[in-house]
Amino acid sequence: MKFLKIEDLGEFKVISLNRPEVKNAFHPEMISEITEVFTDFANDKKTKSIVLQGQGTAFCAGADLNWMKEMVNYTFDQNLKDSEKLWMMFEAIAFCPVPVIGVAHGAAFGGALGLIACCDYVFAEEKTQFCFSEVKLGLAPAVISSFIKRKISEGSARSLMLSAEVFSTEKAVAIGLVHSTFSGVFDLEKSLKNFSSNGTEAMRETKKLLNQLSGSDWDKQKKLTTTVISERRMSAEGQERLKKFVDKK
Numbered sequence: 235m236k237f238l239k240i241e242d243l244g245e246f247k248v249i250s251l252n253r254p255e256v257k258n259a260f261h262p263e264m265i266s267e268i269t270e271v272f273t274d275f276a277n278d279k280k281t282k283s284i285v286l287q288g289q290g291t292a293f294c295a296g297a298d299l300n301w302m303k304e305m306v307n308y309t310f311d312q313n314l315k316d317s318e319k320l321w322m323m324f325e326a327i328a329f330c331p332v333p334v335i336g337v338a339h340g341a342a343f344g345g346a347l348g349l350i351a352c353c354d355y356v357f358a359e360e361k362t363q364f365c366f367s368e369v370k371l372g373l374a375p376a377v378i379s380s381f382i383k384r385k386i387s388e389g390s391a392r393s394l395m396l397s398a399e400v401f402s403t404e405k406a407v408a409i410g411l412v413h414s415t416f417s418g419v420f421d422l423e424k425s426l427k428n429f430s431s432n433g434t435e436a437m438r439e440t441k442k443l444l445n446q447l448s449g450s451d452w453d454k455q456k457k458l459t460t461t462v463i464s465e466r467r468m469s470a471e472g473q474e475r476l477k478k479f480v481d482k483k
């Protein structure tokens with residue numbers, strides 16, 4: 235993997251986003267790698283849990299700047315295909331049969347919150363900042379919304395997505411996006427203790443049951459959310475704000 239660092243700790247696998255020079259912003263190549271590795275681990279019966287974290291100073295800054303520059307000139311079909319691949323990445327994480335444990339630090343903006351929402355349990359460093367920043371760019375947090383609404387209330391989603399306010403780890407815990415906090419360096423062994431003592435098959439069956447009980451029409455949501463973001467990318471406002479943002483950078 236070129237943009238991911240993979241550590242095999244036996245029953246546990248650690249996946250680290252590995253583009254620290256751009257705060258682990260994701261682009262099509264990284265998206266494909268994340269989808270591939272979660273799909274592969276899903277078929278590994280010996281894996282008990284997977285940890286998803288980021289290298290460097292931040293968990294993930296969301297979409298890559300150069301990718302955003304390219305999407306300004308995409309056709310609708312290109313945008314739709316692009317968005318469907320993004321959906322497939324989130325789906326691969328959310329429906330991975332083993333527990334996925336997220337570890338956030340520094341910052342998690344835009345699509346990074348989709349990654350966090352797809353995790354079953356999330357640790358965050360006390361000073362981490364979070365933001366649904368899409369509307370600032372004339373876009374909508376469309377693809378991630380299906381996964382976000384499984385984690386937090388509609389009221390919290392509305393207030394944070396529409397205001398695009400930067401919020402703290404404390405607030406992330408209060409709304410259910412984050413479950414535990416840590417200060418300084420993350421203690422992986424200590425944090426995985428609860429999961430390591432559980433039955434592997436029992437956790438798999440429990441996660442499978444919870445996914446079945448969610449009752450969501452995922453095909454319908456995929457079509458709706460990928461269409462919305464594709465339309466927003468091509469809208470006059472979306473084009474204007476995206477261009478203004480990338481030009482400033």
